[in-house]
Amino acid sequence: MVRDPSRDPEPPSVDEVLDALADDAARRIVAALTEPKTASELSEECDIPLSTTYRKLEMLTDASLLSESTDIRRDGQHTTRYSVSFDAVTVSVDDGAENDEDRREFDVEFSRPERTRDERLADLWSELREET
Numbered sequence: 001m002v003r004d005p006s007r008d009p010e011p012p013s014v015d016e017v018l019d020a021l022a023d024d025a026a027r028r029i030v031a032a033l034t035e036p037k038t039a040s041e042l043s044e045e046c047d048i049p050l051s052t053t054y055r056k057l058e059m060l061t062d063a064s065l066l067s068e069s070t071d072i073r074r075d076g077q078h079t080t081r082y083s084v085s086f087d088a089v090t091v092s093v094d095d096g097a098e099n100d101e102d103r104r105e106f107d108v109e110f111s112r113p114e115r116t117r118d119e120r121l122a123d124l125w126s127e128l129r130e131e132t
Contacts, residue, residue, distance in 0.1 A: 012064045014106040017089065020063040026056045029082075030065065036081035057082055064110060065089070087111040 020026050028046045037045070043053040060066040060082075067085040070078050088111040093104050 011110075012062065012108070014091065014108045016059075016063040017065070017108045018091070020059050020065055021089070023056065023059070025052060026060055029053070029056055029060065030084060033066070033082060033084045036069065036083040038079055038081055042082070085110075085112065087113050 025046065025048050028048070029042050032042055032045050039050065039053050039057055042048070042057070043050040046053070048056070057066065061068060065084070065086060066082050069081050069083070071081060072078055090109045090111070092107050092109070094107060095104060
């Protein structure tokens with residue numbers, strides 16, 4: 001499965017994003033993702049047990065902080081790689097005027113990197129497969 005948070009119709013909640021970023025192991029994983037890596041590579045590099053690494057990767061992906069891609073190999077041993085899916089995350093507090101209440105609310109916004117030509121082509125193939 002390939003998950004790309006920039007294409008999710010429903011953005012993550014502020015709680016999901018803040019919970020993911022409040023976790024030390026999750027932050028170490030994000031910091032280690034200077035290039036796409038597998039869960040095993042991240043587990044070893046961050047010195048986190050593999051089962052914990054998978055849980056953190058799921059949490060970070062659900063919070064739209066990471067994206068997944070699958071390397072298809074001829075031998076059938078497909079590999080999932082994870083990469084950071086944001087350039088910046090901004091948490092803000094509105095003035096309460098939008099919701100006509102006295103209570104202020106938090107909002108989270110992402111600045112996303114521009115998609116590469118290869119990523120756009122992969123999206124087209126994925127959409128084509130879904131339609132057939």
